[in-house]
Amino acid sequence: MSALSSLAPLGDAASTVAAHVDAARLLRSIETLASFGARSDGGVDRPALSERDLDARRYLIDRATELGCTVTTDACANLFIRRPGSENLAPVMTGSHADTQPSGGRLDGCYGVLAGIECIAALNDAGVRTRRPLDVVVWTNEEGTRFQPGAMGSSAFVQPALMERYRTVSDANGVTLAEALDAHANAFPSLTARAEQTPGHAFIELHIEQGPQLELADLPLGIVSGIQGVRWYAVTCNGVAAHAGTTPMPARRDAMTLAIAVRAEIDAFAHTLGLADTRVTFGRWSVTPNSINTIASCVTFTVDFRHPDERVLAAFDQQIAQCAQRHGVALEALFSHAPVDFAPALLTRLSDAADALDAPTMKLTSGAFHDAMYLAQHCPTAMLFVPSRDGISHNPLEHTDDDYLVLGTRALAHCLTALCNDA
């Protein structure tokens, strides 16, 4: 029997802590965190390690300190909020990310961080001392919009050698990750480095589904069995800048015309390969000189391809490389992660917690990637979802009903308390 399946006497400790989750305190913390980088349309724009992200981190560190926790960091500015246990055992870990999309919502990532902190507050209020320490982690740059690739903090945590390359990555303004990390260190000079640890006992990430499945099934909780694979590429098409009025059409080398043709070809084989499960997105475009009356000399666009089958992902890699070569365009691989299956024993523990709260659930895989995809290399890992209204996310309209947010937090508290008392 794995350590995870040795159910410690749950007794009422887990249920007591779940009952001490304070709905108003949780919802208030979501509103407060959303204020850092608030948009006028109700969304949030908080790039990783930006000034507003540093402000958000200061709020999280202050809350952790008020709860009697210690906060440490590491080479990628991940924050580790620790509630000590009575024994020096491997910690139970939870958490998510606090950086957002440029026109993001207030829950993506943030909910998992704040629910973890609420679990600590509930443990304190319940007066429960657990055997194992509990770590709530704020992973750096999960979204990957300011610095590519995504999930930088969690990937560097499990593969520290990645930091050498990551530190040289620049954002759109030419600021390197190294410079952003220095600004973070200057903002929080008293943060000490996390001592090297044995692998965690378990990692649970609570997150909004960001898709429609739970809402369509009218269910409040999803037990996430895995995450589909992902590929990010940048395609650069070159042409010749020329006058929009004087240059005859046959004489043009229009980079945008080439880019549109290449995009169409990628879109076509992505759907042929992946069939109904294909998710292909061409989300970011940059045009040079980007002038209304000059023919484009250079167009770069990104490709985000997702699929649950590793063979389809490999076939996509092959076909996009052949397509780039055929058209004479440059192809840069930005990010790649295989599909992930989570730990069955941990899925059972999450189901036990939901059952204890009489909450019906369904199993599903995640269409979005998460830090948990890397933590699965570190220790037994699983995720818990709550529904997203209309399945919308990466959009200011992102919303989850308060009752679901609270129930998800209670289920997380129940499961973490039980895991923290594992032998």
Ligand code: HGY
């Ligand atoms: O792109 C993703 O799947 C995640 O939301 N960052």
Ligand code: MN
């Ligand atoms: Mn997220």
Ligand code: MN
């Ligand atoms: Mn996201």
